[in-house]
Amino acid sequence: MKIQSWISTMFTLVMVAGTVATIGKNASAQAHDHAHEGQAHGDHAHSGETLAFQLPEWKTMHFDDAQKAAQHAETVKKLGCEVKQGSHAGHIDLSYRCANWKTLEVADHKLADQWSSWLAASGFDVSHSHIDPAFGAGPEAVEFRLVAWKQIHGNGSPEEAKLVDQLKRIGCDVVVEKHQGHSDIRFRAPTWRDIHLADHAAAGQWTNWLKQNGFEARHEH
Template identity: 35%
Template sequence: MSRLFLSLFCSLSILGTASGLYAAEAVAYRLPDWHEQHFEDAEKAELHFQAVKKLKCEARKVADDDHLDVEYRVAKWQYIEVATDELAHQWSGWLKASGFEVLHGHGDDHEDGHNHGVEGDGHKHDHAGHDHAEGEVEEVTYRLTTWKTVHLENKSDYQEFIALMKGFGCELQMTQHEGHGDVKVRCPTWRHIEFPSHKVAEAWEGWLTKNNFEVEHSH
C-alpha cells in the first residue's frame, strides 16, 4: 500500500467526512454506477473497502479466482473537508483514479499557482503552477455575488446541494426547520473549476447558469 494512500486515509480518519474540523478545503464526489477495483493483495483490498465505506459508498467485496474485487458506488454527491489545498488535490487525484466524478473549485489567487490566463470583465486567473496540454481539460469560471436562498424539502436533496456548493468553494449558511432545509449560498469572487471534457464542462456551465451564477467557459 502506497504511503500516499495511507496518508490520505489517515487524514480522512482525523477530519472525517463533512466534519469541518480544521477544514480549509472541500472536495465533492459521486459515483452513481457500480465501479470495480481489482486487488491481488487481500490487505490492500480491505483498506480500499474501508476507505470507500468511510466515503459513504455502498461497497462489497467479491472473491474472483486468485484475486479480490471491491465494488462500490455512491449515487448522491458527498463531500470531504480537509485541512490544506495540497490534501484536497491529493484526494481529488485518488478519487478520480478510483472512478469517482470530482468537483474542487479554486479562487483567482489560488496558492498553488495555476495559470490559464482567462480574462473576463477585468478579472484574470494567475495560476502558473498547473500546465495542461491543449484539450486535456476545460475550465469554467463562475461567481454569485449576492446571497441566494435555496429551499429544499427533501433531506437528501438538501445534503447533496450542500456537497455541490462545498465542492465549488461557495460560502454557505444552512438552516433546517419544520421538515425542510434552507441554504443561503454566495460566491462573491470569481472562482474556476476544471473538467475533463467539453461535454462535461458544458453540462456544468448550464447547471451553474440555471442556479443564477455568472459563468464563463473557456474553450
C-alpha cells in the same frame, strides 16, 4: 508513494490532526443536507477547501493482495460508499458506488489536490474548484447549484471571457474547448455552494444572474 500507502497515511493524518473536517470522528464523508434538498452550510462558515465527489455506477477493482483490498474497502466505506466484495480466479473483486454527491472538506490546497487525484483514479467524478476570497465574507449569502453540466457556444467575445471568469470566481467547474472558430463552454456546481455579498441589492443581482444562467439559486432574507 504507492496509492494505498498514501491513502492510509492520509487517514492517519485525518484522525490525528483533524485535517478533514467532514470526515469527523468516524472518518466518514457526508452529504450536508440543506433545509431543502442538497448540501448545507449552516452558518456559512468556511475553512480550507471543499471537494465534491460521486460515483453513480458500480466500480469494480481487482486485487491480488487481501490487505490492499481491505484498505481500499475501508477507505471508500469511510467516504460513504456502498461496498460489495467477492472473489474468483484467485483474486478479490471489490465493487463500490456513491450514488449521491458528497462533500469532503480538507485543510489546504495540497491535501485537496491529493484527494482529488486519488478519487479520480478510483473512478469518482470529482468537483474541485476555488471561490474567490472576495466572495468569502459578507452579511448576505446566496446559495446555488447546477448539478448537470450546462454547455454553451462562444465566439471569443469579451462577454464570454467575463462569463468564464465569473463562473470560476464563484467556485464552478469550468471547461473551455476551442475548435473550428468557436468555443464550447461547459460549467457546473454539482453541490450547493454559497457566495457572500456586502448588501441585499448585490445578493439580489447575483441571484438573478445565477438563475438566468441555469442555476438553482436562493437568497434567504
